Amino acid sequence: MTHLYETQKAMRARRRVALQKGVVAILDVGTSKIACMILQFDSSVQNDAQEAMTAVANHGAFRVIGVATTRSRGVRYGEVSTMEETERAIRTAVQAAQKMANTRVDYVIACLAGAEPRSYGVAGSVHLENGSVMDYDIGRVLASCDVPDYGLGREAVHAMPVNFALDHRSGLSDPRGQIGNRLSVDMHLLTISTSAIENLLRCIKRCDLELAGFASSAYVSGISALVEDEQELGGACIDLGAGATGVSVFLKKHMIFADSVRMGGDLVTSDIAQGLQVATSVAERIKTFYGGVIATGMDDRDMIEIGGDTGDYDRDRRRISRSELIGVMRPRVEEILEEVRKCLDAAGFDHLPGQRIVLTGGGSQIPGIEGLASRILGQQVRLGKPLRIQGLPQAATGPAFASSVGLVLYAAHPQDECWDFNLPLEGQGRQPLKRAMRWFKDNW
Amino acid sequence: MPAIEPHDPAPSRLKYRLERMWMTPVYRSLIRTGLPVTVVVLLVGNYLQKPEVQTRLASSVTQARAMIESRPEFALKLMRIQGASPVVAEQIREAVPLVFPLSSLRVDLNVLKERIEQVDAVKTAALFMRTGILDVQIDERIPKLVWRVNGNLQLVDDEGIRAGMIANRAVRTDLPLIVGEGAADYAAEALKLINALGPLVARFRGLQRIGERRWDVVLDRQQKIQLPTDNPVAALERVIALQNARDLLERDVLVVDVRDGHRPIIRLTASAMTELRRLRQIADEEDKKL
Numbered sequence: 001m002t003h004l005y006e007t008q009k010a011m012r013a014r015r016r017v018a019l020q021k022g023v024v025a026i027l028d029v030g031t032s033k034i035a036c037m038i039l040q041f042d043s044s045v046q047n048d049a050q051e052a053m054t055a056v057a058n059h060g061a062f063r064v065i066g067v068a069t070t071r072s073r074g075v076r077y078g079e080v081s082t083m084e085e086t087e088r089a090i091r092t093a094v095q096a097a098q099k100m101a102n103t104r105v106d107y108v109i110a111c112l113a114g115a116e117p118r119s120y121g122v123a124g125s126v127h128l129e130n131g132s133v134m135d136y137d138i139g140r141v142l143a144s145c146d147v148p149d150y151g152l153g154r155e156a157v158h159a160m161p162v163n164f165a166l167d168h169r170s171g172l173s174d175p176r177g178q179i180g181n182r183l184s185v186d187m188h189l190l191t192i193s194t195s196a197i198e199n200l201l202r203c204i205k206r207c208d209l210e211l212a213g214f215a216s217s218a219y220v221s222g223i224s225a226l227v228e229d230e231q232e233l234g235g236a237c238i239d240l241g242a243g244a245t246g247v248s249v250f251l252k253k254h255m256i257f258a259d260s261v262r263m264g265g266d267l268v269t270s271d272i273a274q275g276l277q278v279a280t281s282v283a284e285r286i287k288t289f290y291g292g293v294i295a296t297g298m299d300d301r302d303m304i305e306i307g308g309d310t311g312d313y314d315r316d317r318r319r320i321s322r323s324e325l326i327g328v329m330r331p332r333v334e335e336i337l338e339e340v341r342k343c344l345d346a347a348g349f350d351h352l353p354g355q356r357i358v359l360t361g362g363g364s365q366i367p368g369i370e371g372l373a374s375r376i377l378g379q380q381v382r383l384g385k386p387l388r389i390q391g392l393p394q395a396a397t398g399p400a401f402a403s404s405v406g407l408v409l410y411a412a413h414p415q416d417e418c419w420d421f422n423l424p425l426e427g428q429g430r431q432p433l434k435r436a437m438r439w440f441k442d443n444w
Numbered sequence: 445m446p447a448i449e450p451h452d453p454a455p456s457r458l459k460y461r462l463e464r465m466w467m468t469p470v471y472r473s474l475i476r477t478g479l480p481v482t483v484v485v486l487l488v489g490n491y492l493q494k495p496e497v498q499t500r501l502a503s504s505v506t507q508a509r510a511m512i513e514s515r516p517e518f519a520l521k522l523m524r525i526q527g528a529s530p531v532v533a534e535q536i537r538e539a540v541p542l543v544f545p546l547s548s549l550r551v552d553l554n555v556l557k558e559r560i561e562q563v564d565a566v567k568t569a570a571l572f573m574r575t576g577i578l579d580v581q582i583d584e585r586i587p588k589l590v591w592r593v594n595g596n597l598q599l600v601d602d603e604g605i606r607a608g609m610i611a612n613r614a615v616r617t618d619l620p621l622i623v624g625e626g627a628a629d630y631a632a633e634a635l636k637l638i639n640a641l642g643p644l645v646a647r648f649r650g651l652q653r654i655g656e657r658r659w660d661v662v663l664d665r666q667q668k669i670q671l672p673t674d675n676p677v678a679a680l681e682r683v684i685a686l687q688n689a690r691d692l693l694e695r696d697v698l699v700v701d702v703r704d705g706h707r708p709i710i711r712l713t714a715s716a717m718t719e720l721r722r723l724r725q726i727a728d729e730e731d732k733k734l
Contacts, residue, residue: 070453088454095455095463104467206457208464 008156008419014212015411018107024212025066025097025105026411027090028404029200030113031075031243031266032362034086035396035404036093038066038101039411062412064391066101068093077262078114078217078244080199087203094207108204109213109411111403114244115196117157117216119257119347120148125165125184133166133175133183139421141185150191157197157214158190159418162254171252187418190216190258213411218246218258220406225360225384225399226250233354236347237384238340238373239402240363242266245336246403247343249352254415257347261339265363268332275328276320278306290322293330294368299323333369337376344377358384362400513547520546521576528582532565536580539563548573564599564606588635590619591628604631624653633676637661640677642684644693658703667693670701683708 018024019041028035042061070092074085098104124145128137142161150156164172166180175183197214204211222237231250239246242265249257268291273283290304302322349355357377359370364383374381385397386405396404455463465471491497512518521544525533540559542551553571560569560580570581585607587599592613599608599616606628610616620638627634634651637659641648644663652660652668659676661669671679679702686692686708692700696716701709712720 088452091457091460092454095460098464098467102467104464208461 008417011211011213012419014107014210015109015414018212021106023101023103023105024411025094025108025209026404026407027093027108027110027204028217028401028407029075029078029080029086029090029110030072030217030241030403031078031264032072032241033069033400034072034075034089034093035067035069035401036090036097036108037064037392037396037404037408038097038103038105039063039408040065040101040103041412062390062408064389064408065103066097066099067393067396068096068100069396070096072242076243077264078112078241078260079196080203083199083203086200087206090203090207094209106208106210107212108209109215109407110200110204110211111215111217111220111407111410112192112196112200113217113239113241113246113403114260114262115192116262117190117192117218117258117260118150118154119259120150120189120191121256122147122159122187122189123184124187125182128181128183131181132177132179135176137183138176141183142187142418142421145185145187145418147189150189153194154191155194155197156189156191157216158188158219158255158258160188160254160415161418162186162188162256163252173252188254188256190219190255192216213414215407215410216246216248216258217241217244217403218248218260219255220410221246221360221402222248222250222255222258222406223409224386224406225358225402226356228253230354230356230358233356234349234352235354235356235358236344236349236377237358237360237402238364238377240264240336240359240361240369241403242362245340245361245363247340247347249344249347249349251352257349259343259347261336261343263332263336263339267336268329268363271332272325272328276306276318276325282306286325287329288365290325291329292322292326292367293333293372295323295326295330299326329366330372333363333366333372334376336363337373341376355380357381360384360386360399360402362398364399513549517575518548519576520544520548520551520573520578523578523580525580525582528566528584532563532582532584535563535565536560536569536582542578551578564608567601587616587619589628589631590616590621591631592621592623593625593627598628600628600631602631602635604628620648621650622653623650624656626656627651627653630659634659636677637671637680640680640684643687644684647693663693667697668699670699670703672703672705679703679705 015024022041023038024041025036025038039062042063070089072086073089074080074082080086094105122145124141124143126137126141126144163170163186164175165184165186166172166175166178167182169180172178201211218237218239221239222231225237225239226235231253234249234251236247236249239248243262245261245264247257247259247261248255269280269283269287272278272287273280276283278286286304286306290302292299299322303319304322304325306318306320355378357373357380359373359381360383363369370381370383383399384402385399386402387409388397389405389408392405466475523537523540523542523544525536528536539562540556551573553573557569557571560566560571560582565585566582567585568583572579572581585601585605587607588602589600590610590613591598591600597610597613598606599610599619600622601607613621620634622628622631622634630653637651638648641661644661647663647667649662649664652662654660654670658673659671661671661680663669669680669683683692683700683702692710696713697710698713699711701711
């Protein structure tokens with residue numbers, strides 16, 4: 001926990017530096033596209049950091065001054081698979097965004113869709129020494145959480161205190177100053193695989209950028225696509241991406257669960273390419289133009305030219321009906337939604353007071369998917385588009401940009417995480433000596 | 445159809461880095477303003493370093509200057525001296541040897557004024573430039589005394605400042621004579637004494653400064669009046685009162701010494717002294733007879 005605490009603290013420090021400079025970039029590394037947005041903060045409108053429970057500076061006044069998207073390369077299932085290719089794609093996006101913003105950025109906040117997120121609910125409690133909750137008691141109770149053994153090769157990216165309870169009163173968001181004997185906390189811990197984040201980190205380093213924060217894509221899509229009521233009363237955000245489908249469950253404005261299904265729109269495309277015997281690019285094109293999941297009688301008569309890019313134009317004039325296309329797509333979409341259903345079941349979504357489900361991401365643009373989803377997932381399904389933020393071009397307001405916009409919101413206004421509090425670390429006195437020893441060991 | 449290598453939109457790492465550098469404000473301003481300025485300064489400096497360029501530049505500057513100076517609007521054709529006697533005017537013309545016509549831009553009035561004021565007979569000079577004329581207004585020194593010093597005869601005005609030289613005393617017999625080291629510094633006092641002479645004017649020969657501290661009035665018949673350092677005019681007036689009352693200086697007196705304020709001391713000539721002794725003897729004998 002200590003090592004994690006320090007790396008995350010270092011990221012927070014970099015974020016603070018970036019906010020002082022007034023410019024920070026966000027980088028959404030997806031399977032189909034890489035989006036880079038450059039934010040400009042108005043330092044005169046910085047909210048009082050002490051207003052909130054912790055020292056995280058929140059920013060209300062920001063503006064998107066540069067946006068660039070590029071076709072993603074070298075990314076599979078929301079993870080970096082070919083580093084060189086990914087690095088080039090990141091460079092393309094960052095350079096284009098810099099050109100639009102006419103400024104250079106040094107700090108980026110990134111998110112990844114895949115990397116096998118796992119959620120843990122952790123609890124901790126502590127006896128209050130002087131009858132009321134002081135600032136350091138928050139740190140103490142967070143430090144007292146018994147962190148599960150999430151295994152080697154995994155890294156915690158989010159550790160958010162979701163709920164505080166004081167004696168018998170639960171559901172407190174800020175217990176400071178209140179009187180009680182025993183303070184307990186429920187914390188949501190999200191871990192992802194270390195190798196995925198390290199690969200991304202290396203790509204970013206090779207672009208001369210520094211990572212000032214990291215978020216899970218499922219989480220940030222939830223921030224941007226769920227409205228406040230849904231976040232408060234309980235809602236799930238399904239981000240249908242190209243390589244991975246993110247699932248995040250929100251309650252009381254906190255994420256309480258996140259997962260990702262390693263299936264997405266790319267699988268649908270490859271199904272079409274295989275089933276109809278066309279090239280991937282053609283399959284992608286007919287999916288976006290004519291795709292659907294609910295066939296009607298009209299679709300039998302709706303013929304689609306799928307002439308392959310074989311060079312033999314005379315003979316390759318194949319045509320299929322739209323219902324055939326739907327027949328190829330629907331099973332795969334159903335499969336993805338079934339997997340999502342399993343995730344939600346694992347999260348105990350049925351027990352939430354509100355069960356709103358919001359579909360977002362590029363895959364949610366398939367016509368009729370909300371009908372299919374309501375059959376599989378539950379009654380209250382809607383399509384979600386990301387929130388409007390200032391300076392965002394029209395082209396980047398679609399559901400495919402849900403996680404990018406969410407990352408912007410996350411960069412401007414992060415929720416309190418465990419590392420934003422001052423944890424009392426054991427053996428703090430010996431720390432410098434230990435650190436010096438470690439430095440020697442690392443360097444010789 | 446042959447597979448066409450798809451165009452890679454990614455910038456090379458060098459290009460990416462250069463572009464980021466270009467977006468850094470410091471580098472940007474350095475390259476956009478610093479670099480051209482440096483290049484221009486270097487080029488100009490290199491060009492100006494050549495000696496022939498420098499001489500050409502200098503000659504063109506002087507030519508331009510000469511062209512402006514030689515314009516008729518700036519020409520001075522003559523010097524008009526006002527308020528000076530012809531002799532002094534001639535001296536002034538000798539002191540400032542200007543060759544006319546002359547450009548007024550080449551004339552430094554302050555230097556000219558200084559030089560003209562170095563002429564003895566000139567007290568102050570005021571110079572003006574009219575169109576074509578250099579106007580010199582002279583305030584002449586008026587000689588009041590002749591001062592003989594080191595065998596020369598100098599004319600001195602009432603402030604004791606030299607106003608000219610003369611070859612012999614006969615030229616200016618109208619001016620009184622003073623002699624002695626440092627006499628001219630007390631010209632004002634000397635003039636006051638001379639004004640106070642009254643009936644002695646006819647017999648006055650000159651004033652002699654003794655030991656650079658006091659005056660002797662020298663009269664004819666080698667008579668002298670020795671005056672004190674302080675307040676000599678009053679002492680002289682007392683002697684004149686004596687003269688008026690007793691005709692003191694008509695007698696056989698060599699020196700009247702009034703340096704002591706309480707009483708005058710008189711030195712007689714040798715013959716007067718023997719005569720006095722003889723008369724006293726006669727008087728003594730007559731007293732015995734009685």
